[in-house]
Amino acid sequence: MQQTRLHAVHVELDGRMVDFAGWEMPLLYRGIVEEHVHTRTAASFFDVSHMGRIAFRGADAAAFLDRICTRRIGDMAVGVSRYGHVCRDDGGILDDVIISRDEDHHLMVCNASNREKLLGWFAERRSGAVEWEDRTLETAMLAVQGPSAIPILEQLLPLKLADLKRYHFRSISMLGQTAWFFRSGYTGEDGVEVIAPAQFAEIAARTLMERSQALGTPILPAGLGARDTLRLEAGMPLYGHELDESIDSISAGQGWAVDLTKDFIGAAAMRRVQEAGPRRKMIGMEIDGRRVARQGAEIRADGATIGVVTSGAPSPTLGRVIAMGFVDATRAEPGSRVEIDLRGSSVTATLCKLPFYKRGK
Amino acid sequence: MAVPNDRKYLKSHEWFKVEGRSVTIGITKFAADELTDITYVQLPAVGKRVTAGQSFGEVESVKATSELYSALDGTVTAVNTALADAPELVNQDAFERGWMIRIECDNLGPLEGLMDGPAYDRATG
Numbered sequence: 001m002q003q004t005r006l007h008a009v010h011v012e013l014d015g016r017m018v019d020f021a022g023w024e025m026p027l028l029y030r031g032i033v034e035e036h037v038h039t040r041t042a043a044s045f046f047d048v049s050h051m052g053r054i055a056f057r058g059a060d061a062a063a064f065l066d067r068i069c070t071r072r073i074g075d076m077a078v079g080v081s082r083y084g085h086v087c088r089d090d091g092g093i094l095d096d097v098i099i100s101r102d103e104d105h106h107l108m109v110c111n112a113s114n115r116e117k118l119l120g121w122f123a124e125r126r127s128g129a130v131e132w133e134d135r136t137l138e139t140a141m142l143a144v145q146g147p148s149a150i151p152i153l154e155q156l157l158p159l160k161l162a163d164l165k166r167y168h169f170r171s172i173s174m175l176g177q178t179a180w181f182f183r184s185g186y187t188g189e190d191g192v193e194v195i196a197p198a199q200f201a202e203i204a205a206r207t208l209m210e211r212s213q214a215l216g217t218p219i220l221p222a223g224l225g226a227r228d229t230l231r232l233e234a235g236m237p238l239y240g241h242e243l244d245e246s247i248d249s250i251s252a253g254q255g256w257a258v259d260l261t262k263d264f265i266g267a268a269a270m271r272r273v274q275e276a277g278p279r280r281k282m283i284g285m286e287i288d289g290r291r292v293a294r295q296g297a298e299i300r301a302d303g304a305t306i307g308v309v310t311s312g313a314p315s316p317t318l319g320r321v322i323a324m325g326f327v328d329a330t331r332a333e334p335g336s337r338v339e340i341d342l343r344g345s346s347v348t349a350t351l352c353k354l355p356f357y358k359r360g361k
Numbered sequence: 362m363a364v365p366n367d368r369k370y371l372k373s374h375e376w377f378k379v380e381g382r383s384v385t386i387g388i389t390k391f392a393a394d395e396l397t398d399i400t401y402v403q404l405p406a407v408g409k410r411v412t413a414g415q416s417f418g419e420v421e422s423v424k425a426t427s428e429l430y431s432a433l434d435g436t437v438t439a440v441n442t443a444l445a446d447a448p449e450l451v452n453q454d455a456f457e458r459g460w461m462i463r464i465e466c467d468n469l470g471p472l473e474g475l476m477d478g479p480a481y482d483r484a485t486g
Contacts, residue, residue, distance in 0.1 A: 016394075032423045033398045225397060225424055290401035292421045313423055314400040 004049035005140045005201040013221050021113035023050035025224055032225035036316045039187055039230055043146025044222035045208055052115030053135045053195060056106045060128030065099060065106055068125065068265055070249055070258040076101040081167045081182055084257050086110075086118060087266030091248030091273065094121060096239055096257075098184065100169055107180075107195075109141070111239045125265075140201030144208070145191035145230075147359070148217045153181075153192065156211050161192060186227060188234025188357050229313050232324065235284060235355030241295055241310045242282060242324060250274055252326075253282030280307065281332035284356055285340070285349040287321040290314070293340040293347060299327055300339045300346075306331040309340060315356060322356050323349070364389070365456055366478030373430050374485075376456065377472060384433060384472075385463045388420065390455040391485045396422035399451045402444045404429075404462055409437045411464055413471055418461070420451070432471050435464030 001024045004010075010017060015026030026047065028035060038044055056065060065073040071084030081100040085093050095114040100107045110118055119134060144153060150161050159172050161181060169182040179196035196204060205221075212219040228238070237243050242252060248266065249258045250273045260271055287293055292312050299307035307327030315322045323340070336351045364370075368378035374392030378385045393399060401421040411417040416428040441460050444450060451459035476484060 027424075028397060031398055229423060290421060291403065291419075292400075292426055294426065314421070316423075 002050070004047055005198045006047045006049065006142075006205055009202055009205050010047065010221075015221070015223060018224070020224060021050060021111070023112055025050055026221070028223040028225045029221050032223070032229060033316045035220070035222035035226035036229050038220055039146045039189060039222055039226060040317060041147070042217055043144060043149040043152065043189075043191065043212075043219045044226070045205060045219055046143040046145065046222050046227055047140075047201075047205070048143050048193065049136075049140045049198075049201065050112040051136075051141055052108075052110040052112060052118070053139055053141065054108045054110065054115075054119070054132050055135050056108065056130060056132045057104065058129040058131050061106055061130045063128060064126070064130040065108075066262065066264065067127075068122065069097070069099060070264055070266070070270075071099070072259045072262050073099055073101075073106065078103055079168050079170065081169055081184060083167070085243070085249045085254065086121070087249060087264075087270075088245065089265055089269065091250070091266040091269035092245035093239075093243045093247060093249055093252065094118065094245060096237065096243055096254075098182075100180075100182065102171070102180075107135075109193075109195075114239065138198055139195050140198045140204075141193060141195050142201065142204065143185055143187075143191065143193045144219060145185045145187040145189045146219070147190060148212075149189070149191035149219070152212045152215060152217055152219055155215060156207070186234075186236060187230035188236070188355065189230070189359055228311075229316060232311050232313055232322065233315050233317055233355065233357035235324065235357075237282070237324075238311060247326075248273055251278045251280055253278075277329065279329055280326040281329045282354070283307075283325065283327055283332050283334070284352045284354045285309070285312075285323040285325060285338070286318075286352050287312070287323060287340065287347055287349040289347055290321060291342060291347050292321050293323045293342060293349070297323075298341040299325055299349075300341065301331055301336065306338070317357050324354065327351070364391075364478040364482040369432070369472045369475035369477060370481035371430060371432050371475055372484065375430055375432070377432055377475065379469060379472065382465055382467070382469075383438065383463055384435065384466055384469070385460050386429075386431065387460040388429070388451065388455060389481070389485075392427070393452045393455040393459070396420060396427060397424045398422055399448045402448050402451065402461060404440050404444070405437050407437050407440055411435055411437060411462070429461065431464070432475055433464065433466045434468065435466040437462050438465050439463040
């Protein structure tokens with residue numbers, strides 16, 4: 001199994017290590033709920049070095065990315081990031097990615113589980129003057145998320161972050177080494193995602209913990225467990241749950257991440273879906289009682305199956321069980337009552353809009 | 362973490378503590394740790410029958426849902442009602458305050474095939 005450059009830190013912090021897409025990653029340190037709450041009320045750091053980081057260079061790099069990504073890439077200014085999908089011809093989602101434009105390259109961050117698949121897929125579709133380099137192993141990636149993330153980081157770094165817009169990034173360089181700070185995240189909180197040379201990861205994490213503690217606002221480690229419950233409350237899709245190759249971006253409720261005014265692989269299929277209207281809709285569910293509906297549970301109404309749960313968990317912030325899933329577009333009205341099948345018995349739930357949680361301004 | 366040797370263990374991580382014909386059932390510290398934060402424990406009512414090899418309830422955690430199995434046939438005589446409001450007791454004290462149900466049994470024979478404390482400890486080490 002692959003280890004990140006923070007492995008020694010995880011072990012020292014008593015992280016419970018699990019296999020995640022071939023990487024040995026911390027599921028939790030002190031407890032999923034505690035880490036979740038600390039992220040919402042203070043700030044946490046997450047080792048997300050397992051995520052893929054691929055740099056694209058060459059005169060035709062932007063054109064190539066425009067062809068393989070659902071969002072427009074060619075018009076991005078330096079310092080801007082964009083979320084989008086990479087899709088098959090039939091619209092099936094191969095991955096969800098963030099592409100950022102730097103001075104001399106475009107950087108794509110993709111899911112760990114899809115990195116190899118994407119690299120193979122790009123190689124088969126290479127055209128023009130474009131080259132890419134898998135930078136996953138030579139860099140590390142840390143997400144610092146929570147209301148105190150930006151104020152603390154600004155005290156520790158020679159870098160302004162408060163004025164950095166969401167989905168923009170800034171870098172600092174020293175002695176030929178560069179670290180990038182992206183105003184983005186996967187928790188529903190403010191914060192940054194940082195990419196730096198791998199050898200800086202450990203000193204960065206240790207300094208962040210020590211100095212934030214000294215400043216009276218500890219930034220503590222959080223694992224994949226809290227990352228999942230945080231993103232679920234924030235209504236964000238997770239590849240392998242809400243997104244996969246069997247569904248196109250429009251049907252997956254991610255039409256905002258698709259630009260049908262340009263051409264890209266999968267665009268024709270998605271135009272057809274858009275014209276006909278998507279058959280399913282992504283919705284939230286508030287579940288009665290304390291039993292948890294998880295991925296694969298059928299959603300029913302009036303005795304008929306109308307959809308399926310894609311993710312579910314007890315929400316630490318709401319104090320109740322929540323879920324995301326897909327239901328027939330005609331049955332997706334928020335407020336509708338449904339039943340969810342749980343291994344023979346069932347629970348009742350109310351359909352609701354996403355997200356479940358939105359941070360205060 | 363010491364595994365008490367005053368009871369027997371199933372491979373599915375339930376423990377069985379015998380006092381006369383009365384058997385108290387819970388899950389191990391190892392299982393509770395694996396499940397992570399437990400948010401709900403569904404248990405049968407007093408008077409219900411439980412059957413050897415069959416599920417008598419389930420444990421919900423942030424991470425997973427897990428069935429609870431009995432090694433014995435019996436009738437439920439007591440349920441740990443404290444778990445309704447404080448399911449985290451299972452995480453905090455799986456072998457004592459986190460107990461789940463107590464059953465009255467006629468035949469304790471099946472317990473002989475279960476693991477003792479050291480054997481369970483080795484199996485989960």
